[in-house]
């Protein structure tokens with residue numbers, strides 16, 4: 008990206024994130040801004056607030072030309088048909104200008120989709136569906152607080168395919184309580200039989216303010232342990248690669264041509280609009296976070312922008328972010344990209360760190376790129392920390 012493109016990228020973001028915070032129940036590991044479903048009335052009020060927020064940001068500006076819209080949650084597929092129609096007419100009003108290869112994703116959970124909802128979702132322009140599967144073992148699903156079965160997850164994938172979507176992601180998790188290698192291997196076998204173009208595989212992270220956080224403090228959460236988790240990660244990479252899902256980011260795998268364009272925008276540190284309770288956005292030189300709780304978000308959106316946090320991003324921070332977000336990508340970061348943005352080579356700024364991490368076997372150089380080695384992928388946090396500069 009040259010200077011002019013960068014300027015344009017800063018002033019007119021091409022990515023939009025919309026948060027729909029409703030879920031049927033809260034999974035035991037979940038730390039997202041989520042509101043347990045208490046009737047459709049709340050959703051109607053929320054959609055009204057979302058409209059206020061979007062119009063406040065965009066009403067007096069030229070409409071953005073968007074490359075990606077990501078409708079995440081929460082469980083956007085919990086919305087009923089008329090609420091989905093309302094959401095898509097809002098998007099059509101504020102984001103009608105879309106690039107030819109635009110990507111519009113919607114997150115769903117098994118058990119919440121119907122053929123007629125999928126028809127509305129398709130007519131609304133969505134061309135990529137993501138399904139929260141996590142595992143195909145009912146006992147583990149129960150243990151992590153999911154409210155669907157493996158059979159419902161498989162059914163959801165085929166229902167989405169039948170509705171005419173040809174870009175389908177599932178989320179899987181590993182490192183779950185009671186999960187053994189055999190469970191994971193049979194999950195991967197099941198994956199190989201499904202019509203998927205993309206898969207995200209996340210290891211369980213225990214967050215403090217969750218059921219799992221509490222159970223871990225009490226000593227009642229039994230996890231597989233780091234060693235087994237590392238082996239699981241390795242097997243996931245091997246197996247997915249053998250069925251044509253190539254790793255392109257630490258947790259993401261895709262068939263050729265099906266990388267998530269929206270998430271690539273994050274890893275390339277592009278600006279993006281974030282709308283909805285608990286959503287984050289990155290505009291100009293600021294990252295902002297919206298109010299996470301539903302009622303304050305709704306109230307504040309009516310009066311003004313529902314911001315809870317505004318964090319200025321200095322040039323130094325942007326440079327650091329470029330390094331640790333870019334290194335998440337399998338292809339790593341090229342010196343030419345770094346130079347285009349900063350007018351200086353990566354080596355001039357980070358030569359010492361690159362040398363040290365290469366000597367430790369965590370980074371490797373290939374042509375004008377640096378990227379994580381397989382060991383670096385396991386110890387990625389150690390690598391990322393090295394790129395924080397002294398303030």
Ligand code: SF4
Pocket residue numbers: 029030031032033034037038039041080081082116139
């Ligand atoms: S479905 Fe997703 S967003 Fe909702 S509670 Fe579970 S993990 Fe959180």
